[in-house]
Every structure is written in structure tokens, then in C-alpha cells.
Amino acid sequence: xxxxxxxxxxxxxxxxxxxxxxxxxxxxxxxxxxxxxxxxxxxxxxxxxxxxxxxxxxxxxxxxxxxxxxxxxxxxxxxxxxxxxxxxxxxxxxxxxxxxxxxxxxxxxxxxxxxxxxxxxxxxxxxxxxxxxxxxxxxxxxxxxxxxxxxxxxxxxxxxxxxxxxxxxxxxxxxxxxxxxxxxxxxxxxxxxxxxxxxxxxxxxxxxxxxxxxxxxxxxxxxxxxxxxxxxxxxxxxxxxxxxxxxxxxxxxxxxxxxxxxxxxxxxxxxxxxxxxxxxxxxxxxxxxxxxxxxxxxxxxxx
Amino acid sequence: xxxxxxxxxxxxxxxxxxxxxxxxxxxxxxxxxxxxxxxxxxxxxxxxxxxxxxxxxxxxxxxxxxxxxxxxxxxxxxxxxxxxxxxxxxxxxxxxxxxxxxxxxxxxxxxxxxxxxxxxxxxxxxxxxxxxxxxxxxxxxxxxxxxxxxxxxxxxxxxxxxxxxxxxxxxxxxxxxxxxxxxxxxxxxxxxxxxxxxxxxxxxxxxxxxxxxxxxxxxxxxxxxxxxxxxxxxxxxxxxxxxxxxxxxxxxxxxxxxxxxxxxxxxxxxxxxxxxxxxxxxxxxxxxxxxxxxxxxxxxxxxxxxxxxxxx
Amino acid sequence: xxxxxxxxxxxxxxxxxxxxxxxxxxxxxxxxxxxxxxxxxxxxxxxxxxxxxxxxxxxxxxxxxxxxxxxxxxxxxxxxxxxxxxxxxxxxxxxxxxxxxxxxxxxxxxxxxxxxxxxxxxxxxxxxxxxxxxxxxxxxxxxxxxxxxxxxxxxxxxxxxxxxxxxxxxxxxxxxxxxxxxxxxxxxxxxxxxxxxxxxxxxxxxxxxxxxxxxxxxxxxxxxxxxxxxxxxxxxxxxxxxxxxxxxxxxxxxxxxxxxxxxxxxxxxxxxxxxxxxxxxxxxxxxxxxxxxxxxxxxxxxxxxxxxxxxxxxxxxxxxxxxxxxxxxxxxxxxxxxxxxxxxxxxxxxxxxxxxxxxxxxxxxx
Numbered sequence: 004x005x006x007x008x009x010x011x012x013x014x015x016x017x018x019x020x021x022x023x024x025x026x027x028x029x030x031x032x033x034x035x036x037x038x039x040x041x042x043x044x045x046x047x048x049x050x051x052x053x054x055x056x057x058x059x060x061x062x063x064x065x066x067x068x069x070x071x072x073x074x075x076x077x078x079x080x081x082x083x084x085x086x087x088x089x090x091x092x093x094x095x096x097x098x099x100x101x102x103x104x105x106x107x108x109x110x111x112x113x114x115x116x117x118x119x120x121x122x123x124x125x126x127x128x129x130x131x132x133x134x135x136x137x138x139x140x141x142x143x144x145x146x147x148x149x150x151x152x153x154x155x156x157x158x159x160x161x162x163x164x165x166x167x168x169x170x171x172x173x174x175x176x177x178x179x180x181x182x183x184x185x186x187x188x189x190x191x192x193x194x195x196x197x198x199x200x201x202x203x204x205x206x207x208x209x210x211x212x213x214x215x216x217x218x219x220x221x222x223x224x225x226x227x228x229x230x231x232x233x234x235x236x237x238x239x240x241x242x243x244x245x246x247x248x249x250x251x252x253x254x255x256x257x258x259x260x261x262x263x264x265x266x267x268x269x270x271x272x273x274x275x276x277x278x279x280x281x282x283x284x285x286x287x288x289x290x291x292x293x294x295x296x297x298x299x300x301x302x303x304x305x306x
Numbered sequence: 307x308x309x310x311x312x313x314x315x316x317x318x319x320x321x322x323x324x325x326x327x328x329x330x331x332x333x334x335x336x337x338x339x340x341x342x343x344x345x346x347x348x349x350x351x352x353x354x355x356x357x358x359x360x361x362x363x364x365x366x367x368x369x370x371x372x373x374x375x376x377x378x379x380x381x382x383x384x385x386x387x388x389x390x391x392x393x394x395x396x397x398x399x400x401x402x403x404x405x406x407x408x409x410x411x412x413x414x415x416x417x418x419x420x421x422x423x424x425x426x427x428x429x430x431x432x433x434x435x436x437x438x439x440x441x442x443x444x445x446x447x448x449x450x451x452x453x454x455x456x457x458x459x460x461x462x463x464x465x466x467x468x469x470x471x472x473x474x475x476x477x478x479x480x481x482x483x484x485x486x487x488x489x490x491x492x493x494x495x496x497x498x499x500x501x502x503x504x505x506x507x508x509x510x511x512x513x514x515x516x517x518x519x520x521x522x523x524x525x526x527x528x529x530x531x532x533x534x535x536x537x538x539x540x541x542x543x544x545x546x547x548x549x550x551x552x553x554x555x556x557x558x559x560x561x562x563x564x565x566x567x568x569x570x571x572x573x574x575x576x577x578x579x580x581x582x583x584x585x586x587x588x589x590x591x592x593x594x595x596x597x598x599x600x601x602x603x604x605x606x607x608x609x610x611x612x613x614x615x616x617x618x
Numbered sequence: 619x620x621x622x623x624x625x626x627x628x629x630x631x632x633x634x635x636x637x638x639x640x641x642x643x644x645x646x647x648x649x650x651x652x653x654x655x656x657x658x659x660x661x662x663x664x665x666x667x668x669x670x671x672x673x674x675x676x677x678x679x680x681x682x683x684x685x686x687x688x689x690x691x692x693x694x695x696x697x698x699x700x701x702x703x704x705x706x707x708x709x710x711x712x713x714x715x716x717x718x719x720x721x722x723x724x725x726x727x728x729x730x731x732x733x734x735x736x737x738x739x740x741x742x743x744x745x746x747x748x749x750x751x752x753x754x755x756x757x758x759x760x761x762x763x764x765x766x767x768x769x770x771x772x773x774x775x776x777x778x779x780x781x782x783x784x785x786x787x788x789x790x791x792x793x794x795x796x797x798x799x800x801x802x803x804x805x806x807x808x809x810x811x812x813x814x815x816x817x818x819x820x821x822x823x824x825x826x827x828x829x830x831x832x833x834x835x836x837x838x839x840x841x842x843x844x845x846x847x848x849x850x851x852x853x854x855x856x857x858x859x860x861x862x863x864x865x866x867x868x869x870x871x872x873x874x875x876x877x878x879x880x881x882x883x884x885x886x887x888x889x890x891x892x893x894x895x896x897x898x899x900x901x902x903x904x905x906x907x908x909x910x911x912x913x914x915x916x917x918x919x920x921x922x923x924x925x926x927x928x929x930x931x932x933x934x935x936x937x938x939x940x941x942x943x944x945x946x947x948x949x950x951x952x953x954x955x956x957x958x959x960x961x962x963x964x965x966x967x968x969x970x971x972x973x974x975x976x977x978x979x980x981x982x983x984x
Binding site: 006030031033034035037038041042044045046047048049051052055062063064066068069070098101109110111113114116117118121122123124126129131132134135136138141142143144145146147148149151152161167172173175176179180183208233236237239240243257258268269270273274277278280281284285288289292295296299 | 340341418431489552573577
């Protein structure tokens with residue numbers, strides 16, 4: 004009796020098991036197939052930048068196969084990297100980003116610490132307010148901000164319009180709220196006992212922040228720094244509105260306004276410039292991908 | 307402002323007995339320190355976010371030379387212009403369809419990435435997030451070049467299939483398609499990464515329990531994955547709706563609103579009128595039309611975020 | 619000199635009183651354990667001593683000075699937390715020396731103190747590791763080491779063993795006791811585990827609903843509980859309570875449990891309870907070890923009775939038997955060879971020399 008049941012169960016079970024693993028294998032194959040498609044979709048524009056950047060103007064206008072480089076040349080790179088104007092854009096971008104990252108961290112880390120740990124009147128409302136500020140887009144504020152800075156110039160004689168450093172006042176409105184928000188999340192995830200232990204060990208609030216919270220929340224700090232840097236580096240609208248002289252432009256605006264002259268598009272140089280402009284965020288991303296992604300998902304998952 | 311923040315300590319002071327003065331001082335010191343630590347943040351937000359937001363309301367009520375108060379005159383003017391209604395329509399089409407496709411593609415790709423063995427996920431995730439990492443102004447230039455009327459690499463490829471040439475940015479409908487395509491390309495990775503994080507947070511036992519209960523692949527997604535991810539889907543979608551609705555870079559660089567203003571959205575049109583056309587009040591009025599939809603999305607996000615907080 | 623005193627200490631959270639007026643004197647070198655169920659206010663009391671919570675009313679003194687308004691760092695205390703609260707980015711040595719470094723102690727002194735504490739706790743080999751690389755027991759030792767190097771007036775322990783598994787908990791309990799014997803620092807220790815309280819304490823403070831129920835040496839609490847709460851909280855399995863009343867039968871005082879079951883009281887007990895009104899609703903409190911199998915020759919005051927067992931639990935050295943009396947579940951401890959079986963009758967005997975009589979309404983032990 005028992006032998007018969009085993010006999011019956013044996014093969015049917017085997018078939019079932021086999022079908023499950025076969026299903027899995029097919030699911031995996033399909034997954035790879037679609038992932039390859041999506042990867043092609045994702046990587047086509049940057050790859051095309053690279054391809055074009057290695058072509059001479061002659062090859063570009065020759066209308067050969069656009070996806071292939073027949074005579075690779077570095078003339079676009081050499082041209083841009085020896086052009087004072089382009090280097091000026093690059094350094095403007097670099098300085099703006101470095102300053103904005105510094106300002107952002109100096110503002111948002113203490114604020115996040117205070118909001119996460121030192122409950123005071125209105126602190127909960129303020130934390131929510133910070134998040135709401137993060138949701139206000141640049142496209143809503145650029146006109147009144149522009150007018151504000153024009154008026155400040157008129158009243159005080161301090162001309163900020165068309166100076167690259169005016170961006171140092173404006174970019175933090177984009178970076179500080181988000182950085183504060185994710186730092187609140189990181190700080191709040193530190194167990195309460197840790198600061199109590201520090202207090203009993205004799206640490207002041209400031210020492211608790213610098214010697215316990217900042218080291219412990221370092222991954223969050225790195226994620227916030229990366230975020231602030233990429234936002235400052237990529238920002239396009241504000242510099243387009245606030246700066247016009249070629250020596251004050253940052254990279255994205257510089258490339259678009261100077262390399263596109265009327266209807267003449269020097270595509271080899273434009274693509275080279277775009278690639279060089281995309282390089283710093285891409286390099287940071289390549290080396291610090293996990294922090295980058297942590298910062299990206301922190302906004303919604305740490306709330 | 308400082309007075310307001312210190313107020314609760316005064317209340318405490320009246321309650322507390324006199325000999326507890328030292329404690330009262332210490333308490334005040336703590337909340338004063340906390341307030342000072344948030345002061346730069348408050349000043350920044352007040353001066354460069356809240357003030358300009360209200361200033362924009364004021365600007366919208368002035369005439370072009372900003373010498374006269376004209377009430378709702380700018381809005382009346384806008385309502386009478388066909389271009390305005392074109393912009394309203396295009397903004398909605400642009401934002402809604404882009405967000406839907408971003409959400410769908412992100413969801414599907416996240417599942418595929420989740421399907422592959424764990425040690426290979428990192429590499430795929432890394433590749434697929436690249437569009438989000440490149441500054442949109444830079445990547446849109448690449449798209450512009452891919453869409454070039456005479457040298458389009460896409461048309462070159464499509465010509466082998468006997469298709470085209472397609473006027474990617476020359477024809478109104480194709481241009482609408484193109485800006486949405488670029489926006490989806492740029493934004494879908496964000497959805498993918500959010501969903502992937504959410505997928506990883508669903509406990510494996512739930513799927514095993516569902517499988518034992520006899521749920522098939524589709525039922526597992528419908529009854530386990532989606533309910534577990536509902537909150538993150540909502541937050542991500544609403545957030546993306548705000549960002550997409552307020553988009554500037556892609557449309558500005560790809561079409562600059564053309565052809566014939568058919569791809570203008572609020573932000574690019576406000577820029578055209580307010581900065582390029584030097585009619586600051588009218589530009590401010592245009593950008594103010596973003597506020598209602600942004601506010602609605604923000605309210606829902608806030609609700610979902612606080613819900614998450616309560617669950618935790 | 620480091621005695622700790624609490625005078626009418628009150629903690630209010632908005633409308634809720636978490637601690638409702640506590641008086642407690644802890645002598646120098648004493649090891650006092652605050653024990654009670656969760657929410658009884660024991661942790662709040664400890665945190666008020668630490669200075670992590672403000673006190674709403676009353677006074678706390680450490681070493682004779684009122685410390686109500688003194689911040690934690692100036693109270694010269696050290697605290698060990700339930701989740702250890704080790705700084706994750708510092709090594710064991712850095713964790714232990716953090717407080718000393720903040721106070722700018724000379725490097726040599728810091729080093730010698732850390733070495734000494736590490737030796738005492740047997741963690742010398744771990745000194746350069748990060749907390750992540752340590753087991754639960756090792757983290758607990760480091761947390762204690764951090765307290766020891768400070769050489770404070772008072773040690774405060776907040777449920778330090780709750781995160782350890784049962785076996786390790788017993789081991790660390792002994793470890794804590796050893797450390798206290800060496801350093802003799804005044805210690806206040808909070809736990810919800812009555813076994814921990816009994817084994818560690820010089821004196822146990824039983825708390826309930828924000829008040830102190832009883833203070834006493836472990837054996838005193840066990841044998842002379844003052845209230846029903848203490849009687850039931852201390853001891854495992856818990857004391858049995860059976861509704862009863864007193865009755866005079868043939869000139870002898872009896873305790874009547876049911877219509878059919880009444881026991882004569884031994885003379886010493888009878889004298890003690892003579893004045894209790896016969897109509898009062900009472901509870902007979904009897905610990906499980908005082909209900910055993912009936913032997914042929916019973917001591918005076920040990921009364922036999924028959925019971926039908928519901929469940930038996932063989933523990934090896936003894937067998938726990940459960941039966942029902944007047945709706946109350948009663949637990950007894952019998953010899954494993956007494957033949958106790960589920961559902962079977964067994965002749966048991968109750969030792970009334972160790973009985974307690976409680977007022978059912980007030981819960982006071984008479």
C-alpha cells in the first residue's frame with residue numbers, strides 16, 4: 004500500500020519540481036532580454052555623446068554611419084580643454100558646487116540635529132515645513148527671485164545679478180531642505196541611548212553632534228553631500244536666468260549659450276562639452292553608487 | 307521670531323517653583339541652542355523661498371512696467387490667449403503621460419532587476435540609473451543631436467526598416483512625443499530605484515506563504531507586492547508629478563517650446579515671457595498656475611509620509 | 619561618600635503621574651535593585667537619578683548634595699543601558715575612554731584605567747575591536763567597562779541583561795555581582811526580572827504603579843511580603859492565592875477554603891490571626907513548595923488533602939502539579955517519584971506554618 008503511494012507521488016512530484024525550475028529559467032531569460040533592451044535605451048544618449056565627441060567636424064557632416072567612428076580624433080577634447088572660456092565655465096561650476104555643498108552642510112547638519120534631537124517649540128512643524136520647501140520647484144521661484152535681486156542691486160548698489168556668486172544664495176534653497184530632511188532621518192535612526200550615554204559621559208550638545216552623531220551618521224552625510232553636489236552641478240534654470248556674461252557662466256549654460264551659435268551647431272564640441280559636464284557626477288556615481296542610491300531613496304523611505 | 311520660540315519656557319517658568327530656576331535656565335539654554343542651530347535654515351527658507359513665493363503673488367498683480375496695480379488683469383489677459391490654453395493642455399499631457407510611463411517602466415524594470423541573481427543586481431542597477439545621474443541639460447543635448455533634422459542617428463537606423471525620416475522636433479505631435487520620451491528616459495530610473503528598494507523590503511516569507519496558498523505569479527504581484535509597495539508608489543508618483551510638472555531643462559533645450567509654442571509648458575513659457583520677454587508680472591502669473599497642482603500633490607505626499615511615520 | 623536619597627520624588631508627564639512620590643535611601647556601597655512590571659516607574663526613577671529626566675517634584679541627593687538641577691555630566695554617575703549604547707564608530711578602548719577624554723584626563727591615566735577595567739572584565743583581547751565585531755555578552759562587558767573606568771560615585775544599570783539569551787544572562791549576572799564586590803560602588807539596578815533582583819541585590823525595591831510596594835532584603839521579601847503584589851511578583855512559580863475565611867471549629871481556629879475543605883491553623887498562626895474578623899473575605903497565600911505530596915508522618919501544621927491534578931510538569935528534580943480549588947488554579951511541587959499524573963488524583967499536603975493570610979479587598983498581608 005505504502006509502496007504504491009510512493010510510486011505514484013514520485014514521478015508527479017518530479018514533474019512539478021521540474022516545471023517550477025523551468026519556469027524560473029525562462030523568467031530569468033526574459034528578465035535578461037528586457038534588461039538588455041532597457042540598458043540600451045538608457046545608455047544610448049551617453050554613448051552617442053562619446054561617439055560623436057571622437058569625430059571630427061568633417062566626419063560628422065559627411066553623413067556616414069553615425070553610430071561608428073571611422074577616424075577617431077581627440078581634437079574636440081583638445082579644443083575644449085585648451086579653451087580658456089570652457090575652462091572658465093568648468094571652474095565656475097566647480098567653485099559654485101564646492102561652496103554650495105559647504106554652505107548646505109553647515110546649515111543643514113546642525114538644523115537636522117536640532118530638529119531630530121532637541122525638541123523645542125515648533126520643531127515638528129519646522130521639520131514638516133522643511134520637507135514642504137523641498138517640494139517647491141525652482142521654476143516657481145525664478146521670476147520673483149530674479150526681481151528680488153534686481154531690486155537689491157537697485158537699493159544697495161551691490162550688484163549680484165550676472166555674478167556667479169549670486170548662485171551661492173540661491174542654490175541652497177534647492178539643496179538645504181532635502182539634505183536637512185534626510186539628515187533628520189539618519190539622526191533619528193540613531194538610538195536615543197547613544198546620546199544619553201554621551202551626555203552622561205560628559206559631552207556637550209556640540210560634542211555629541213561632532214563626536215557621536217556626525218561619525219555615526221557618516222553614510223547619510225556622504226549621501227547628502229553627493230546630493231548637494233549633483234544638484235548644484237546640474238542646475239540649469241537659475242544660472243540661465245541670473246548670469247549672462249560669458250565669464251560668469253557655469254558649465255551647462257556655458258555650453259548651450261556659447262557652443263550653439265545661431266543655427267551653427269558644432270556637434271563634436273557640444274557633445275564633448277556635454278560629456279565633460281556629465282563626467283563629475285558620473286565619476287562620483289561610479290565610486291559612491293551605494294551612497295548615491297541611499298540618498299536617493301532616503302527621502303521617501305526614511306520619512 | 308526668537309521671542310515666539312522662547313515662549314514655552316516662560317510658561318514653564320510660571321509653573322515651576324522658584325528653586326528650580328537653575329533647571330529652567332538649563333532648559334532655556336537647550337532650546338535656545340536648538341533654535342540658533344536651526345536659525346540659518348529658517349532665514350534661508352524665509353528669505354529665498356517663502357518671501358519670493360509671496361512676492362510672486364504681488365508681482366502678478368502689476369502691469370508690465372511694474373508701475374501700476376492692475377489686480378487680476380494679467381490673469382484676464384492670459385485667459386483670452388490661445389497660447390495660454392495650449393500651454394495648460396500641453397503641461398497636463400506632458401506631466402501625466404510622462405509620469406504614467408515612468409511609473410510603469412520603472413515598475414517593470416525593477417521587477418526584472420529583482421529577478422536576476424542578487425550578485426548581478428548591482429551591475430544592472432548601476433547601468434540603468436545612469437540617465438538619472440547625468441545632468442538633464444547635458445543629456446538633453448545628446449537627445450537633441452539624436453533628433454537632429456538632417457543628421458538624426460535614429461532616422462539613419464530607422465531608414466533601414468523603411469521608416470522615416472521622422473521630424474522628431476519639427477512636427478508638433480512628434481515634438482510632444484519627443485519631450486515626453488526624453489523625460490521618461492530621464493525619470494524612469496528614479497522610479498526603478500525606489501521600487502527596487504521597496505521590493506527588497508517585502509519579506510520573502512510573504513511570497514512563500516502566498517505560493518503555498520496557491521497564488522500564481524500575477525496574484526502574488528497583485529495581492530502581495532502592490533499592497534506592500536502602495537505607499538512608496540504613491541509617494542514616488544506624486545513626487546515625480548511635481549518635478550515633471552515643473553520641468554524646464556528638457557523642454558527648453560529640446561524644443562524651446564516650439565514648433566509654434568506647441569510644446570511649451572508652464573515653466574518654459576514663464577521663462578519666455580518673464581525673462582526673455584521682460585514682462586516679469588505676466589511671467590510670474592504664468593508660473594503661479596503651477597501652484598494648485600503642486601499643492602494638491604504636496605498635501606497627498608505629506609499625508610502618506612506621516613502615515614509611514616505612524617506605521618513605523 | 620556616595621549615598622543616594624530620594625525624597626518624595628514625583629514625575630509627571632502632562633496629566634500622567636509616572637512616579638508618585640518615592641522615598642528611598644541607598645547607603646554607600648549598597649547594591650539596590652528596583653524591580654516591577656513594565657510601566658511601574660522604575661526606569662523613570664533611574665533616569666531621574668541619572669539626570670536624563672527632570673523631576674517634577676521632590677529632591678534627589680547624591681553624596682549629600684541635592685542634584686535636582688545638576689546636569690548628568692556633573693552628577694558623577696555612570697550608566698549601563700539595555701541596548702548597551704556603545705558608540706559604533708569607536709573601538710572598545712575608545713568607547714571606554716570617551717568620558718575621560720572629554721574631561722581631558724592625562725593619556726597615561728586613561729590608558730591605565732582602561733587596561734585595569736579591561737582586565738577586570740576579561741576583555742583585554744577585544745580592546746581594539748569595534749562594537750559590531752563583539753557578541754552580546756562582550757558588548758555588555760564593554761558597557762560595564764565604560765562605567766567602571768569613570769570611577770563614578772554611582773553605577774546605574776537600566777535592564778542591562780534584557781537583550782541577552784537566558785544562559786548568558788545567568789553568567790553576566792554573576793559577572794556583575796563579582797564586579798560589584800571588587801569596586802564596591804553604590805549601584806542602582808533596574809530590572810523586570812525578579813530572579814535577577816533576588817540574586818543581585820543587597821536590598822530589593824518592589825515598585826508598582828509609580829509607588830514603592832516594599833523595600834527589603836531578598837529573603838525578607840520572599841518570606842515576609844507586605845502586599846499581595848509583592849507576594850505574587852516575587853517567586854517563581856508564583857504564590858497561590860485561594861479565597862478563604864476564618865472559622866472557629868471546636869475551639870480551634872480553622873481556615874475554610876471550600877464547603878468540604880478546612881484546615882486547622884497551627885498554634886503560632888492561630889494566635890496571629892485571632893483578631894481577624896471571621897466575616898472578612900480573605901485569601902490564603904501559599905507558595906508552591908509548601909504544597910507537596912502527603913507523607914505517612916506529617917509534621918505539625920502540615921495538613922493533607924486530596925486533589926485531582928489537571929496538568930503535571932516534570933522539571934527533573936521536582937514535578938510541578940496544577941489543580942483547581944474554588945476556581946483558582948493552584949500549583950504544587952512534588953517529588954518526581956510521588957506518582958503524579960495528568961488527570962489522576964493525588965494526596966497532597968499543605969504546610970500551613972508557611973502560609974500567608976491576605977485581606978482580599980486591600981491586598982494587605984495580615
